[in-house]
Amino acid sequence: MPITPIDTGRYGTPEMLKIFEEETRLQKLLDVEAALALAHAQVGNIPKKDAEKIAKMSSIQYVKVERVKAIEKEIKHDIASLVRALSEVCGESGAFVHLGATSYDIVDTANALQLKDAIAILEKKLSELIIILKKQSFKHKDNIMIGRTHGQHALPITLGFKFAVWGYEVKRHLERLNECKRRVLVGKVSGAVGTQAGLGEHAEQIQELVMGSLGLSVAEISTQIVQRDRYAEFIGICALIASSLENFATEIRELQRPEIGETFESFESKKQVGSSTMPHKQNPETCERVCGLARIVRSLSTPALEDMVTWHERDLTQSSAERFLLPESSILLDYMLSLMCNIVANLRVDSERMLQNLSLTDGRAMSESIMMALTKKGVNRQEAHELLRKLTIKSEAEKKPFKLLLQEDKLISSKLTKDEIGFALNPKNYLGTAIKQAEKFARSA
Secondary structure (H helix, E strand, O other): OOOOOOOOOOOOOOHHHHHHOHHHHHHHHHHHHHHHHHHHHOOOOOHHHHHHHHHHHHHHOOHHHOOOOOOOHOOOHHHHHHHHHHHHHHHHHHHHHHOOOOOHHHHHHHHHHHHHHHHHHHHHHHHHHHHHHHHHHHOOOOEEEEEEOOOOEEEEEEEHHHHHHHHHHHHHHHHHHHHHHHHEEEOOOOOOOOOOOHHHHOOHHHHHHHHHHHHHHOOOOOOOOOOHHHHHHHHHHHHHHHHHHHHHHHHHHHHHOOOOOEOOOOOOOOOOOOOOOOOOOOOHHHHHHHHHHHHHHOHHHHHHHOOOOOOOOOOOHHHHHHHHHHHHHHHHHHHHHHHHHHHHHHHOHHHHHHHHHOOOOHEEEEEEEHHHHHHOOOOOOOHHHHHHHHHHHHHHHHHOOOHHHHHHHHHHHHHHHHHHHHHOHHHHOOOHHHHHHHHHHHHHO
C-alpha cells in the first residue's frame, strides 16, 4: 500500500523512480554477484561453467523479489536471503555464489551502480536547465528591471543578467556533480573487514575484474564498507543544488507578488484552480513546492554526515538511514530540477511593470549614477555622496521628484547640465556590463 508522496506518484519522474524500484535494486545486487562469480572463474578459483550458470541465473527473471522477502522473513538478513534465493535457482553451481564476499561488497557496489544511473539523470537535468537559462538570458538581456538589495530598490539590472547569475550557479553544480563521480561511483570486493582474506591470492585481481565489468572505479581501500564520506559528499551536493533551486523559486515568488508583479510562473487559465475558495487566486504553487522539497533534501545531509561515524570496521547504523537517503535525495532533486526547467522555460514576464517599478522612487534609485557623474566633473566623491544622501531623503520626505531637486541644487546645477542630469537618471544609461554579462553567459560553452 503506497504511503509516502513518492510511493503514491505525487513526486518523482518515471526515469528516476525506475532506478530505485525494488526490482531494479534486486537486479543491481544480482549483477554484482554475477560479476563476482565470473571474476572467480577468470582467476581459476571456480569452474567456468558454474560461473556462467550463476551469471545466467542472476536475473529477476529467475530470482524473484517475493522469494527473497520470504527467506528474509525467516532468517532476518537481506543479503543472505538474496544469496540463498540465487543459490536455489543455480542448482549445484549455487555452491559458489557469494564466494569470499561479505554483504556490503554486494550492497555498496550495487549502491554505486544505482548512483551512477541517478547522477547521469541529474547531470542531464542540470544541463537542460542551463540551456533554458541561456535562452532566457539572451532573450531578456536588455529587459531592464530594478535590482534590489535588502528588499529595497538598488540599481537597474536586466532580467537576462539575473538569469545569467542563476545559470553560472547551475554550471558550478554540474561541475561539482561531475567531479564527485570519481569518489562516489566506486565499488569494492574486500571481504568481512576489508583485508580480502577470504578471496585468496587473487583478491586484488578479482576486485579489479568485478569493477571493470560493472563500469565502476575500485575503492582505494575499504573496511567492511566503503567509507561514507563518499555518500555524504553526493548528498551534500544534492543539498547545494536544492538550495539554489529554492533560491531561484523564492525570487520568482517574490517578483510575482501583486505589489511587484514582474514575473509569474505559468498558470493554465482554462482549468487550473488557485484556491478552493478564492476564485481570483493564481498562486506560485510550483515554486512553493520546490521550496518545500528543498527543505527535505537539505535535511538529508545531516544523517548523511552522521553516517560517516561507524564503530570500528562496521556497524549497522548506516544501513537503515541510507535506505531513505540515497533514493530520496536522488528522486526529489530530479523532480525539483524538472519543475524548475518548466518554470523558467514558461515564465511570464511583465516588462511594462518592470519599467513602472523603476520609477517608484522618483529617480532616487539613480543616485549613484549622479554621484559618479559629479566625480567626473571634479567633485569630491565623499562630498557628493553626502549631498545626494540628503537630497534623496528630502525627495522622499517632501514627495518631490529627485530630478527637480538635483536641478535646484546650486553645486549640482553648476557641474551638470539638465541634459547631463537627465542622461544620468536614465536607467538604460547605467547598466554597466549587465547586458554584456548576460550575452557572455548565453554564448558560453
